[in-house]
Amino acid sequence: MLGFLHKRGQKKCTQAPLSIILELPRNKERIGAACTMNFTMDLPGLKGVKVTKMEEREDFIALHVEMPRTPHRCPSCGERTERIHDYRIQKVQHLKLFERWVYLFYRKRRYACRCGKRFAEKACFVERYQRQTVEWNQAFRLRLIQGKNFTDTANQFQTSVTTAMRRFDQLAAPPREEGGSPSSSDCD
Numbered sequence: 655m656l657g658f659l660h661k662r663g664q665k666k667c668t669q670a671p672l673s674i675i676l677e678l679p680r681n682k683e684r685i686g687a688a689c690t691m692n693f694t695m696d697l698p699g700l701k702g703v704k705v706t707k708m709e710e711r712e713d714f715i716a717l718h719v720e721m722p723r724t725p726h727r728c729p730s731c732g733e734r735t736e737r738i739h740d741y742r743i744q745k746v747q748h749l750k751l752f753e754r755w756v757y758l759f760y761r762k763r764r765y766a767c768r769c770g771k772r773f774a775e776k777a778c779f780v781e782r783y784q785r786q787t788v789e790w791n792q793a794f795r796l797r798l799i800q801g802k803n804f805t806d807t808a809n810q811f812q813t814s815v816t817t818a819m820r821r822f823d824q825l826a827a828p829p830r831e832e833g834g835s836p837s838s839s840d841c842d
């Protein structure tokens with residue numbers, strides 16, 4: 655299933671489409687061999703996510719992903735809509751694949767309702783305002799409990815000691831209601 659990782663030389667793999675390069679104007683890194691593709695991910699933590707392109711960067715794998723377009727219920731008036739307002743690219747850290755870190759370049763869609771409300775689509779692999787995937791957070795929390803110390807765990811997960819300490823404190827705190835986050839029933 656993961657044979658695409660080694661298909662760089664094949665015809666299917668092309669330079670990144672211009673549209674995608676234009677969407678990442680702040681990314682100064684050389685864009686390496688890129689594989690344009692279009693399939694739905696079936697890896698843990700990325701179920702139902704559409705992968706449009708994969709690139710091998712210097713020290714990580716970049717997966718360009720988006721969610722399928724589906725009718726969403728407007729949080730303001732309750733009407734259903736699938737009218738697209740716009741897209742934003744959000745860089746999200748994921749777990750390792752073959753010992754290389756994976757970053758998702760998530761093309762996050764916003765819908766527009768007839769009532770004027772604009773809102774982000776549901777995406778179960780990342781929570782609102784998070785820079786890491788849900789799967790990353792689960793693995794990180796487990797390591798915080800089992801790991802030697804915060805510094806070691808932070809290094810292993812390519813994050814800061816401050817983040818490690820903050821997440822550890824959250825483990826002890828009672829679960830809070832997160833308004834706007836997808837509920838578990840949306841994400842099964």
Ligand SMILES: [Zn+2]
Nearest residue numbers: 728731767769
């Ligand atoms: Zn509405």
